[in-house]
Amino acid sequence: MLTPVFQINQTSEHVIIEIRAPYANVKDTEVDYCDLQFFFTSKPYFLKLYLPGELAEEQISGTYDCDKGSFTFKALKKNVGEFFPNLDLVNQLLKPSDIHAKRLVEETGEDSGILADFLNEPQSAQISDDDVIDDFMDEKCKLYGYGFAWSRCGIIGKFSAEIDNLLDLENPEDSLIDERFVDCLKHDQLKFDVEHYIADLFEKNPLLDECLQFEYPDTTFDLSFKSRDHLKDLPK
Structure with a gap:
């Protein structure tokens, strides 16, 4: 269907x-x-x-x-x-x-006993190894995930040697999401260079001013037919 x-x-x-x-x-x-x-x-x-x-x-x-x-x-x-x-x-x-x-x-209601029996029934024979792995990865992503909606984990670690210099986070695979926000704030405060940004205060950029004053029209956020067709097919 x-x-x-x-x-x-x-x-x-x-x-x-x-x-x-x-x-x-x-x-x-x-x-x-x-x-x-x-x-x-x-x-x-x-x-x-x-x-x-x-x-x-x-x-x-x-x-x-x-x-x-x-x-x-x-x-x-x-x-x-x-x-x-x-x-x-x-x-x-x-x-x-x-x-x-x-x-x-x-x-x-009255069927709660049947439901409880079903939930307590051993299901080891019904659950595959892939299901167990998927559940484990989902739980890990809730704590250590990254990417869109924190839905990825175990990927950056595979390429740590190749992309080591691209990341400011020391160990992204074992960095808790909540702690990551604090680490990001500390990093920005530590690396902030006043001399690097002070030029923006005195040198006016007309293109920048135009961008800052831009206002989105109301129709910008109306979902198109193509967008709705894509959204309904996303994983539930």
């Missing part, structure tokens, strides 16, 4: 979900909402969204634009006037948050 490109907007009363699905079979299209989760299916597309607020289940209407190949669904908010945050964070809407996980645990 394919994950379609989507966009969500809101008013004080409604949430509007636009789904781009040009190859969908309209007659087989189904939409459902349950427990903060919005479901859309229309072969070959499937979309499951984890919303940050509740909708009124009985108040979902939809239209299809054959020229654009897109569906538009309008749903009434359960609490009129509530603001739904982070509706532009495409990747975040595709994965469950702590709120959804908590609601799932609460709703197990």
